[in-house]
Amino acid sequence: MIAFWVTAGVLSAAAAMLMLWRAAGAAARPEPTDVTSIFYRRQLAEIGDLADRGLIEPEERKSAEAEAGRRLLAAADAPVEAWTPGVGRGPVLAAAMAVPALALALYIAVGAPGLADQPFSARLAKWRASDPRTLAPAEMAAVLEKLTSERPNDPEGFRFLALAEGAAQNPAGAVRALKHAVRLAPERGDLWEMLGEAEVYTAGGALTDDAITAFRRTLALDPKNIAARFQLARAKIKAGDREGGLADWRALLADMAPNDARRADLQSAIAEASGAPAPVQAPPMAEGGGAAGGLSADQMSAVRGMVDGLAAKLQANPDDQEGWVRLVRAYAVLGDAGKRDAALKAARARYAGKPEVLDALTQAAAAAPMKQGQ
Template identity: 55%
Template structure:
């Protein structure tokens, strides 16, 4: 703590010294106060215009201007010199300006110190990341925020790389922490380790939808087909595969699949409403031809996309992330954001043809119906 205050004091003194030195040079450059308190600004103007006259004569001698132009320039310079000589002299009181500089030099560090003591925590010990991570891991995991829990589970899965359940939990908390790409990576690893667990494929498909900006893309469709192979009657898989058919321009196939799903549901199944609404929207019977997602889901999707954009802003070296961001904006119909992200990513990866090709395909993604 003493070292901190010592360094801060030295820096403040050095800054004050530089300011005072600059002020002293400003006084010296103007010659300081004259005999009657006036500055020597007239002498400076006289020197300036005489230099201009000499330059005009030099140009004339080199043949760059004619005699008439030389005389006109001489006359203009002389007129300005006379006008400057007739102008009232400005009084420059060095002592008054020095007083203001001194007040500023003292007030700035004093104000900074006051704000630090009021808002800062000078007595708080250092909190290195490793120590915080250990505290999170040793404490109650249920009390952690999603980013903290994700950090703990990343460490745990690093220690146990063959633990499918650990990766499943990691994918869940990464999604809650609005990091959809990390959620997809974790769940893909969980699916590799436990390919016979249907709930992992369900979570993976849903995470891939979020990562794609709400679109049931090819990756999500493949995950739901794996889920359907494990659980042939899975309502979630059938619902999202129908949505994929609708987004691919096959509304009749989508409606038929959703009606079959509706027929297999119990009369009191709370999910019937969502299926009926999707059928109505695909057929155009739901009024406005808006998105097939409910407002709460759309809000979550937009939050995920905003989180991805913020992460890429702070850590832009992620080509897969840029491709997903461009595709997400395209699917959401946000053309301005799509074009901005597309241009930034193409400029960053101009030398990588494979990434540029993926960006081109992502930018051409169809908006959600």
């Protein structure tokens, strides 16, 4: 704090001195020569030179010399302003004092006096020194990030980092950490399983190629793995093999312990997929993490803007069956039941004679809503 005020004072004084020093030297500096007349004299000489070499007609020469000559005369006749020192030291000295004072007043108004720097390295050191239980997930993730960079060959570190990133609502960071981890320990099924789950979470519940690959690796290492079996069966259903997928799910249900909490979820997923009335509760298992993933408020508003745009487009040009399906699904995912049902009604009325569109609409309406807020 004292150091700050001392440096600020030294800086102000140095700047003020600069001004004073310059002002003190003013008297010693010679009057600047007005170069205007030099230019015109040079021009006159040029004209004479060209004329002597026969490049300008004598008539032309006279008019040119008159033009340049008059400008030379005008420059010579221009009134010369007399400049004097004008003021004594007083006013300049007063300015040299007033300016830093003004700066000080402004600083107190807009600055944050006494607030120390918060470089990341110092904050990280503080977090590392403190009890992990007191840290927020993001702080924990930062500490673990540092730890893993110090021990880049320890898959366990990356696993913990992934957990912290997940808790800190940074699924992309979790995926990144887990990719490291499986590269270090490709034989660990649990890491592959986590990676698959994280990929699904990041993709908002969708089964990406990467996720499927991860679950396949899981299953190869641990054939009984429940999550991997569940997701791969789901992938089967998505790819069109509903019977095969359902069979896998039923087999999975049979293998699960009777007291396993996930049984209820699986049962409802089976019921849904086999065409029974869709259960209303949250989507099953990994998907339940909330498709909202890392969506920030303005991303949400961007999404809503796009959905509104789609709705407006359909209003103007309603003959677009794919558009209606997309719109209904979008409202469902956004959790806007009212608009979803309104859009569904309008679309059903329009495509009453097309069962395949109606099917698609029903499926779209049943899409799982994502969790709002974080």
